[in-house]
Amino acid sequence: MQSLHRKRIEIAIKLWSKILQGTYSSRSELVKDLESEYKRAKLEPIRGKSRRNAYDKELTVVYLVGRYGLGLEPREYPKVYRRLFELELKCEEALGRILGGEDPNTVMRDVFDRVTEDLVFRVIRLAYVSVLLEFSSENGLIKLLSAFEKAMPSLHDRFRRFKKFFVAFRIAEAIVAREVRNRLEKEALKHALCLKFGAEKSAPPDEEIRLIATEVLGMPEYIVNDVLKARNIELTLG
Secondary structure (H helix, E strand, O other): HHHHHHHHHHHHHHHHHHHHHOOOOEEEEEEEHHHHHHOOOOOOOOOOOOOOHHHOOOOHHHHHHHHHHHHOOOOOOHHHHHHOOOHHHHHHHHHHHHHHOOOOHHHHHHHHHHOHHHHHHHHHHHHHHHOOOOOOOOOHHHHHHHEEEEEEEHHHHHHHHHHHHHHHHHHHHHHHOOOOOOHHHHHHHHHHHHHOOOOOOOOOOHHHHHHHHHOOOOOHHHHHHHHOOOOOOOHHHO
């Protein structure tokens, strides 16, 4: 559903034009400009309820659009990537190695010199934003989550909450894209996604779906409410 994120992609392309012109001397300058562009476009970062470091985390979008959308390889622009996207480069290295079968704890210590909850979820963020922008498939994300869950049982509750968030995000996308038009279709998709991610006990409530659809994806609340409340499948014919 890349079309749902068209504004994000357009802003990322605009920022890359400025990046290649040498506009930013630091990551913080880029984050500040990204925030300004989003507020001007009345756009929210990809998030759930938390807004903590939202714009710094949103640089994942800029990184992915540059590398995989525009084809700007780090080897061709090493100084740019090191100055502005060092964290994302490390996350991608860790992601690739974990998907390649290496132990997540070993990889995280090797790449970041430490294992922290924040860094683990930065790696996961790179994977799931790549899925949302259609640069990769959900299968890689599922494999990554499985590896982390086995290696880091102490973070079980966080992984469960993430799955709930991601399922909610996918349902919200489907509502905004008008692929889901009533409660019956919403419940069917929720069930399928929960099974796919092994999250049968982590189904998101309607409130979380509504928040993402309205605040993050910009759909009017009355339309979202109509979908969430509609029970008769015949409403799809209206």
